[in-house]
Amino acid sequence: MLDLDTYLRKQRDQIDRELDRRLPAASTRPAVLHTAMRYSLFPGGKRLRPILCLAAAETVSAALSPAARESAMRAALALEILHTYTLVHDDLPCMDDDALRRGRPTVHVAYGEANAVLVGDALQALAFAWLAGAPEDGAQLVAELAIAAGSQGVVGGQVEDIAAAGKTPTAETVAFIHQHKTGDLFRAATRMGAIAAGASPTQLDALTRYGDALGAAFQITDDLLDAGDPVSAGSAPARPPPLSCLSVMTVDEAQDQVRKLLQAADQALAELDAIRRAPLAGIARGIKDRKT
């Protein structure tokens, strides 16, 4: 029986170690840039996207080749630094204007606004450099992440999010923003793990559907947690609340949606190996019960 907490901690530690090992040293010229890049990444959050990527790769085969493992690790790390760059840019004064993240000054507060823009730019470039060096399927991994991250993915979601500020959103607008701002990277995470591991079309399809369902469920539980705690820890007060699915549905409807999405995630997992899918099944259960 999988102990989810132990599994997640072990994976998180491995991801932190590999990030630390592969990032340019803080002293690499320009030192302020490399120091700030590391500041944005350590200490990290849940590392959920890279964990999903590695767990998806594990479902594909009992004996992944060293090349497949290395490709999956590069995909996992690229997802984490890509996600981190979007947080650094989202926090900028011209966007959400957040002074704190995870209880610490945001990058632009600690290193200045110009450096924060450039930290994000450098992290995005590094994500693609790491993927391009994958021993297997480098170009396909780059394509997956670049499309998920781009103007019709995460960036597109953020643009619509900014445009929606201060207006009453439609259900369709909320769905668009959550799909692209959050969902696209969850989908990329499980797909990239699958691709790195050499998944069959059936496995890739199941892991895509799992990633889609999990991303949507994660976003709704985010909104439910925010509603229970309007001024979330570490955020400045008196900012407009983030766009929430609760502006277009009730709490009961939202909880019902989460149940349905996690059922869909389980149905997708049913097509995969019963033992190797255990971590992904555990992560889905953890979404239902999440407190943070």
Added chain:
Amino acid sequence: MLDLDTYLRKQRDQIDRELDRRLPAASTRPAVLHTAMRYSLFPGGKRLRPILCLAAAETVSAALSPAARESAMRAALALEILHTYTLVHDDLPCMDDDALRRGRPTVHVAYGEANAVLVGDALQALAFAWLAGAPEDGAQLVAELAIAAGSQGVVGGQVEDIAAAGKTPTAETVAFIHQHKTGDLFRAATRMGAIAAGASPTQLDALTRYGDALGAAFQITDDLLDAGDPVSAGSAPARPPPLSCLSVMTVDEAQDQVRKLLQAADQALAELDAIRRAPLAGIARGIKDRKT
């Protein structure tokens, strides 16, 4: 005999056509983002980096395969949109705070600061998406551009440029900034064209040395032109002058450097086919005589 002006105009037109054809339509959701991405790209500048990339590919073989041609075109377009993203971010209020570029309002003036950050982010992602779809050597092309663009390339140069503002720079600092902020993309341009065309190691080496020499010569002639015209057309007045090699050498020394660099470029070209190298030779001559 090559008519350089006709050649450059023809290449520029082709690049503009291909950019227009491959970019998402302005009406693609989010329309404001895709409209602003096109605004940043049209009308363009000299399109020098993509022209160098295509011209480098042409030197490799008299009969490039359709796949090699398509890979070279993708490399050329990726270089142009990557370069454009750096201009959009460099113009931001927190960086150079430029209100005009090529005589028109900069992206953040026309579309707001948040959208300008996101236009740059989306252009960078799109550059890698296009490269990943290259029929030949996609992963290698991504690696070349990602490293040239990253924390030890263009972004690293920009960080040092910002840090140097208002100080008297050393010759070493000026060299570092110009190498990375300008030189690395010129080198990537000729190398990516060579790689897309399947260059031999000797050809790749010659085209790398040509790209290095041309990039350095281009930067020095930029500084010489700026010195002749302190407030360049389209820039707001009363800004600090950009970091110039003329703060660490005389005009005579700079002109002598340009001569030596263009000799080095010619020496590199001498290792390539005498007919197919004509466009690159013409571009080098054009640098010496450039007026804009």
